[in-house]
Amino acid sequence: MNEKLIQFLKNKVKWIREETLKIHKIAPDTRIASCLSDIEIFAVLYYGKLLKFNPKNPKWDNRDRFIVSKGHGGVSLYPVLADLGYFGKNELNNVCRNGSRFGSIPDSMVEGFETINGSLGQGLGVGCGMALGLKRKKSKSYVFVLVGDGELYEGSNWEAIMFAAHHQLDNLILIVDNNKIAMLDYCKNIINLKPLENKFKAFNWKAKVVNGHHVEKVYHALNEFKKDKGGRPKVLIADTKKGKGVPGLENNSLCHVMSLKPEEVDRLVAK
Amino acid sequence: MMSEILTSISARKTMRDVFIDQLYERMHEEKKLFFLSADFGSPALDKLRKKFKDRFINVGIAEQNLINVATGLAKEGFDVYAYAIAPFLTMRAYEQIRVNLALFSQLETVNVNLIGVGAGISYDVAGPTHHCLEDIAIMRVLPNMILFSPSDWVQAKKFVDYTIQVKKPKYIRFDGKPLPHIYDEAGPVDFSDGFSELREGKKICLISTGYMTHVALKIAEQIEPAIGLIDVFMLNSIDEKKLFSAIKKYDVLITMEEGFVNKGGMDSLVAYILDDNCASPVLRRIGFPEKYIFSVGNRDFLYQLNGIGEEAVMELIQGYI
Structure with a gap:
């Protein structure tokens, strides 16, 4: 990974953050804090070309599958997909508008999204089925699944975690957006998820923790995971900050339900 | 019609065994059929899981994951059968059925066939957790779901072809007990009339x-x-x-x-x-x-x-x- 790519990714992260804030300005129903913690992950996957994809043929059989299970957080993927040509950039003005297909929780009627999202704890199990299906088809494609750490409270995830390890789904890569805040409080005050890495390891997954806002580290970790075909599913625990980059929002225990005023967005984007 | 009705004492069979036997035959030719079970069996299933090791998976006692894995496989082009005890299949995993089968199939092809065994009170002495008295109502309310409630094993057998041809999510509710047949095996069953x-x-x-x-x-x-x-x-x-x-x-x-x-x-x-x-x-x-x-x-x-x-x-x- 050269300096040029690192800078390119950083520039894209800045742009995605601005575009996501602008979407929030026209669509205040979007959960902005949740959308701000996973931006580096999206940038690395798409602009770092860790995903195989084809915007002109979103269902291309050889694509890597990417499931954005943390539903609200998928809004920051809209600008990425528009930029790559899945749909027109003008569509970014239509988020949450009457008659639009771009909701505050993206579903698979939007090109580039694989599943129905918003009901937490389902994406990983579906991803297991896809990973198993790809193996049976002798496909070399990967399945990436993004979940929030709060989403891991859903017990169905742990059914899937056991399943993936037993069936040696080494084409499955889970990314946990570990922003440490659910809707009402810090996870440590709800039910402490620590030690999360060791939980996955105990379930026979390969697990790694990185700073989820450090594009180089996220890139290297995911790239290593792709090369590892050692029979274990892999999880990247990306330590992130919910509401990243927005004073007052960032790491606020209630930031999930907080919105920004239009003038705040203008001020942040102008910076 | 009247002539097709066989009311004499005839061989009692379970719907599930006849269905699975028929499916077993089809799996030889149909390479895209995949059978998942939530640790639930039947005599007929034993030979299926032995013969088709690559296309049979026991997901464990985990109905939520049963539906989710079935959905993922269906998304990759497989015709999937998801097999469990009826009340647990429909009620433990209801929201997975709603999201990944009912909702999703409005946008994409999702051929997942839920096979619930133990309709009504067919698990009579097992008590209320195993009785299934709500499934018709709760599955009827879901758009895009086909709901098949056969009365005998002849219908169950004939439905196998339908599950392969009609690429939509279905809930199949089978009685748990061996029962005589009502329909003539050689006669037609019109699933479009219903x-x-x-x-x-x-x-x-x-x-x-x-x-x-x-x-x-x-x-x-x-x-x-x-x-x-x-x-x-x-x-x-x-x-x-x-x-x-x-x-x-x-x-x-x-x-x-x-x-x-x-x-x-x-x-x-x-x-x-x-x-x-x-x-x-x-x-x-x-x-x-x-x-x-x-x-x-x-x-x-x-x-x-x-x-x-x-x-x-x-x-x-x-x-x-």
């Missing part, structure tokens, strides 16, 4: 589904003058016009199902069709009243206890003759 007029009669008609069709048949054979009997087996995709044509000549309709009455089950389907056609025959509903069953006993005992046995229905009919 019902079959087993007997024609005058004035009174029984409309039944699942195991209750066996009870209804036994009753109808004893009544003179002859009463009608309609077996309803497609509960979400029935030809409503044809059904209304078949029932409109009767003055008294008696619905019979192993489910709670007045809760959105088959009785509600019939009531809706009557309403929609501004028809108002007498409609009586046989099924379980709104309470769970904690008394232990076999099917006949529990029927009697809840006032829905053969004798109770006979008495009800006599009042209208």
Whole structure:
């Protein structure tokens, strides 16, 4: 990974953050804090070309599958997909508008999204089925699944975690957006998820923790995971900050339900 | 029709074994068929899971993951069968069914066939957790789901081809007990109509589904003058016009199902069709009243206890003759 790519990714992260804030300005129903913690992950996957994809043929059989299970957080993927040509950039003005297909929780009627999202704890199990299906088809494609750490409270995830390890789904890569805040409080005050890495390891997954806002580290970790075909599913625990980059929002225990005023967005984007 | 009805004592078989045997045969040719079980078996399943090790998976006692994994496989182009005990399949995993089958299939092809065993009170002595009296109502309410409630193993066998041809999510509710057949194995079953007029009669008609069709048949054979009997087996995709044509000549309709009455089950389907056609025959509903069953006993005992046995229905009919 050269300096040029690192800078390119950083520039894209800045742009995605601005575009996501602008979407929030026209669509205040979007959960902005949740959308701000996973931006580096999206940038690395798409602009770092860790995903195989084809915007002109979103269902291309050889694509890597990417499931954005943390539903609200998928809004920051809209600008990425528009930029790559899945749909027109003008569509970014239509988020949450009457008659639009771009909701505050993206579903698979939007090109580039694989599943129905918003009901937490389902994406990983579906991803297991896809990973198993790809193996049976002798496909070399990967399945990436993004979940929030709060989403891991859903017990169905742990059914899937056991399943993936037993069936040696080494084409499955889970990314946990570990922003440490659910809707009402810090996870440590709800039910402490620590030690999360060791939980996955105990379930026979390969697990790694990185700073989820450090594009180089996220890139290297995911790239290593792709090369590892050692029979274990892999999880990247990306330590992130919910509401990243927005004073007052960032790491606020209630930031999930907080919105920004239009003038705040203008001020942040102008910076 | 009448000639196709075999009421003599015939071989008792479970719907699941006949269905799985037929599926086993098809899996040799159809390489995209995939069978998942939530640690639930049957004698017929033993040879399937031995022969098709790559296309059989036991997901463990984990119905939520059963549905999710089935969805992922279906998304990759497989025709999937997801097999479990009916109340756990439909109620433990209801939201997975709603999101990944009902919602998702409106956007994409999702051929997941849920096979629930233990419809109604077929697990009679196992108690209320294993009784399944809500499934018709809760699955009927989901758009895009096909709901198949067969009364015998001949229908179950013939439905295998339908599951492969019709690429939509389905809920198949099988009785848990071995039962004799009602339909002729050599005859046709019309799944597009979704019902079959087993007997024609005058004035009174029984409309039944699942195991209750066996009870209804036994009753109808004893009544003179002859009463009608309609077996309803497609509960979400029935030809409503044809059904209304078949029932409109009767003055008294008696619905019979192993489910709670007045809760959105088959009785509600019939009531809706009557309403929609501004028809108002007498409609009586046989099924379980709104309470769970904690008394232990076999099917006949529990029927009697809840006032829905053969004798109770006979008495009800006599009042209208």
